[in-house]
Amino acid sequence: MPLTYWLETYGCQMNFAESNAIELDFAKAGIIPAAAPEEADIAVLNTCSVRQTAENRIWGRLGFYQHMKNERKITVILTGCMAERLADDIKKRAPAVDYVVGTNEKQHLLEIIQNHPEVHEEYDFMTSYKGKHPSKSLLPIMNGCNNFCAYCIVPYVRGPEVSRNPDEIIAEIDELQRMDVKEITLLGQNVNSYSYELSGKIVTFPDLLKRITASVSEQVWIRFLSPHPKDFSQELISLIGAESNLCSHVHLPVQSGSNTVLQAMKRGYTRESYLNLVSSLRAADSAITFSTDILVGFPGETEKDFEATIDLVDRVGYLDAYMYYFNPREGTEAMQMDGHLADEIKLMRLQKLIDFQRAKSLKIKQSRIGRTERVLCENYSRKDPEKLLGRTEHDEIVLIDDANLTTGSFVDVTISGLTGTTYKGETLCPGKPS
Numbered sequence: 001m002p003l004t005y006w007l008e009t010y011g012c013q014m015n016f017a018e019s020n021a022i023e024l025d026f027a028k029a030g031i032i033p034a035a036a037p038e039e040a041d042i043a044v045l046n047t048c049s050v051r052q053t054a055e056n057r058i059w060g061r062l063g064f065y066q067h068m069k070n071e072r073k074i075t076v077i078l079t080g081c082m083a084e085r086l087a088d089d090i091k092k093r094a095p096a097v098d099y100v101v102g103t104n105e106k107q108h109l110l111e112i113i114q115n116h117p118e119v120h121e122e123y124d125f126m127t128s129y130k131g132k133h134p135s136k137s138l139l140p141i142m143n144g145c146n147n148f149c150a151y152c153i154v155p156y157v158r159g160p161e162v163s164r165n166p167d168e169i170i171a172e173i174d175e176l177q178r179m180d181v182k183e184i185t186l187l188g189q190n191v192n193s194y195s196y197e198l199s200g201k202i203v204t205f206p207d208l209l210k211r212i213t214a215s216v217s218e219q220v221w222i223r224f225l226s227p228h229p230k231d232f233s234q235e236l237i238s239l240i241g242a243e244s245n246l247c248s249h250v251h252l253p254v255q256s257g258s259n260t261v262l263q264a265m266k267r268g269y270t271r272e273s274y275l276n277l278v279s280s281l282r283a284a285d286s287a288i289t290f291s292t293d294i295l296v297g298f299p300g301e302t303e304k305d306f307e308a309t310i311d312l313v314d315r316v317g318y319l320d321a322y323m324y325y326f327n328p329r330e331g332t333e334a335m336q337m338d339g340h341l342a343d344e345i346k347l348m349r350l351q352k353l354i355d356f357q358r359a360k361s362l363k364i365k366q367s368r369i370g371r372t373e374r375v376l377c378e379n380y381s382r383k384d385p386e387k388l389l390g391r392t393e394h395d396e397i398v399l400i401d402d403a404n405l406t407t408g409s410f411v412d413v414t415i416s417g418l419t420g421t422t423y424k425g426e427t428l429c430p431g432k433p434s
């Protein structure tokens with residue numbers, strides 16, 4: 001009987017990409033996925049440390065595996081950012097865990113469980129991060145972060161920035177194209193600070209994008225996640241406007257609309273420079289849309305600072321936003337700051353922001369009904385398997401009523417309605433992919 005595994009992934013896209021790589025490695029070694037954790041020989045938990053709630057969830061899961069381990073044999077592996085941050089604690093508090101594997105070791109998990117581990121001091125990029133979805137793939141191009149924003153644990157758990165060899169990236173993109181992948185998302189904690197020295201010359205993020213767009217067919221969409229607003233050069237802005245492979249949608253984390261808070265957060269830009277960046281991107285590409293991340297209730301945030309965030313949200317007009325409130329993380333600078341706010345204030349502001357952003361984005365979404373958009377068909381609707389769900393290049397979800405289409409194909413649709421956050425799309429030539 002082959003060995004079986006159960007993999008649980010928490011946190012960001014980078015973790016999901018790395019989990020894909022682990023699964024590919026396991027497959028090569030003949031280790032196959034189990035239908036349920038109860039049936040697995042090996043359980044892998046790929047964890048996140050970004051918030052306390054994320055870690056609490058893992059502690060809960062470890063209780064579950066401890067219980068299982070009392071009943072039967074199972075190997076439990078904890079990897080990812082929480083494993084990096086709390087390795088000693090985990091070894092002491094969670095005897096269910098057989099291996100604690102840090103972020104730089106994660107790529108060598110198979111070697112570790114096969115009992116011939118080597119010490120890897122640096123992050124190694126693994127080839128082929130093909131995801132479960134056949135038409136889409138996540139592709140890490142850099143790892144780590146040098147920014148040390150005052151609230152963020154990522155630089156401590158991921159380490160300093162390391163960029164991947166561009167030749168390797170292009171080779172992997174060629175492979176993904178051969179596998180008929182239609183959408184590739186380049187990943188990195190600070191993706192646009194990508195920088196790699198090749199034959200004595202620095203390859204920057206725009207250089208890399210130029211190489212990528214020159215090497216892919218017209219029918220491949222390229223996205224990147226997450227760029228830092230302070231690292232957008234004019235060259236990058238112009239490229240986004242000029243290259244049709246680059247999706248007309250940028251996730252641009254703002255975090256706050258107040259200069260005082262942005263400075264305390266050590267974000268490295270002002271509200272004015274952020275708004276100028278949005279205008280420059282719109283000037284380069286009139287169809288461009290934005291999404292963002294916003295953190296409310298940072299220590300010292302006043303009502304006026306919060307109102308400045310609402311005002312910025314109003315000015316930019318995001319299609320979508322990930323909104324959360326400040327939750328101190330041990331080891332970060334913000335933990336030691338004065339002016340921590342009461343939970344009620346943080347929650348009240350968060351709710352106000354959510355209500356405002358939702359109402360704003362609903363208006364924007366409604367105003368976009370009637371246009372024609374290209375949609376990448378991703379999967380069949382669970383509610384109605386006759387219908388397909390896809391996404392536009394603006395990352396909008398569209399439900400298409402055309403049973404003749406197949407997943408992985410592009411189709412041009414007229415956006416004819418909106419239910420919740422899902423658009424309805426009518427195919428221009430029913431049954432025919434574009």
Ligand code: SF4
Nearest residue numbers: 145147148149152154
């Ligand atoms: Fe964290 Fe700031 Fe780095 Fe983003 S840029 S990963 S928020 S430290």
Ligand code: F3S
Nearest residue numbers: 011012048049050081
């Ligand atoms: Fe979480 Fe680590 Fe990603 S802390 S958000 S899994 S980089």
